[in-house]
Amino acid sequence: MNITLKLFSIAKDLAGFDERQVQFNEGDRAEAVLRHLAGLNPRFEQWHSSVRLAVNLEYVSNNHPLQDGDEVAVIPPVSGG
Amino acid sequence: MVKITKSKIDIQQVIESVAGLQSGGIDVFIGTTRNHSQGKKVRGLEYEAYEPMAVNIMERLVRQVNETWGVRASIVHRVGSVPIGESSVVIAAASAHRDEAFKACRFLIDELKRVVPIWKREHFEDGTVEWSRQSHEQVESQ
Secondary structure (H helix, E strand, O other), X not given: OEEEEEEOHHHHHHHOOOEEEEEOOOOOEOHHHHHXXXXXXXXXXXXXXXXXXXXXXXXXXXXXXXXXXXXXXXXXXXXXO | OEXXXXXXXXXXXXXXXXXXXXXXXXXXXEEEOOOEEOOEEEEEEEEEEOHHHHHHHHHHHHHHHHHHHOOEXXXXXXXXXXXXXXXXXXXXXXXXXXXHHHHHHHXXXXXHHHHOOEEEEEEEOOOOEEEXXXXXXXXXXX
16 A cells, blocks of 8 residues: 655654655554664664654554555654744 | 744734733743753754644644633744744733633643644754754653
8 A cells, every 4th residue: 555654853864855655565554664764774763762653644553554545754752842 | 823934923913813802811922942952052943844733733732722721822833944032933822811821821832842743953053953852751841
């Protein structure tokens, strides 16, 4: 299935892109995105515990099931204000 | 009013957006960019937002303070480059009585710093550039 992956802040810098279409397998959960990123750059591993994932603009848990066409965003610790 | 803007924030406009004859007071929080961080001098800052999600969450927070305390609130956050000393965020909360306005304003800035997907990047005078690593825990202990 086709997922739009969006990266921000430190995640964007580590991956070297801010948006990309990525193919995932049926039944994959949101955490598959974290494994995908660790495959791109091993430095992602140190961020695993602090990033949150959002699907279609809502925060989700790592075991949220992905669906074709989802927009998945990787949200490093926020620092607005 | 909830807005993310690349331009300088018009503070008076944010205040006027919540003003009304039924209000007994308006509490305003203005977040400004400071010239130091982690013991180093900062010469410039920029903010990035996941804009549609940030707007959704801020609108939800504004609805929440309205339902909880009857407060009318606005949040405007600036993104892109923000010169030192200028406003990065302005929150205005109006209510019939001051207690609710203070509570709502405090709640809104605390929640914004905790959950709204906006990130600060600091350009230090020594030439280094870093995304602010302020974790949720650090924010809560400030």
